[in-house]
Amino acid sequence: MEQKDEIIYIKRILEGEINLFSYFLDRYSHPIYSLIIQIVSCREDAEELVQDSFIKAFRKLDTYKGDCSFSTWLYRIAYNTAISATRKQKKESFFIDEKIIESVSDDEADDILSSSENEDRIKKLELALIQLNPDERALITLFYNEDKSIDELATIFKLTSSNVKVKLHRTRKKLCVLINNQ
Structure with missing residues (x-):
């Protein structure tokens, strides 16, 4: 599906056809999980953060302006969600001169x-x-x-x-x- 088609889906979702959001779940769940698991390194945490990311995206769907692809917008939400979770955990990182x-x-x-x-x-x-x-x-x-x-x-x-x-x-x-x- 192209960006213009995704924008049509978004408009329809915002007009009340919320079941159409399942398209985005099906289309982007795996790629979003792949990103988040690289950040948090724990399967259970990653699964929870994927859900959190989609909930945030759904709640903020009316703020999507279409100035970038929907996937880029969604990745930004997922990235921020995962990074926020890692900041709470304060994992030790390796220092290289x-x-x-x-x-x-x-x-x-x-x-x-x-x-x-x-x-x-x-x-x-x-x-x-x-x-x-x-x-x-x-x-x-x-x-x-x-x-x-x-x-x-x-x-x-x-x-x-x-x-x-x-x-x-x-x-x-x-x-x-x-x-x-x-």
């Missing part, structure tokens, strides 16, 4: 997520992803798993496109360091 991150070559950093053919490499990548902070995991998940564009990420994270590119690049370098230190 800035000099070590900067010592990783651009080629090595760019290659880190594209060369995951063997099982050992995939396991190392999964372990490294867990060590990233929630923002970094969300950014990597949305860009690589959900194929969100730089502009969509900028909207979701409320950053400029340039900042998103820098954060992606730095996060790839950080992943490289984490993988190589396992």
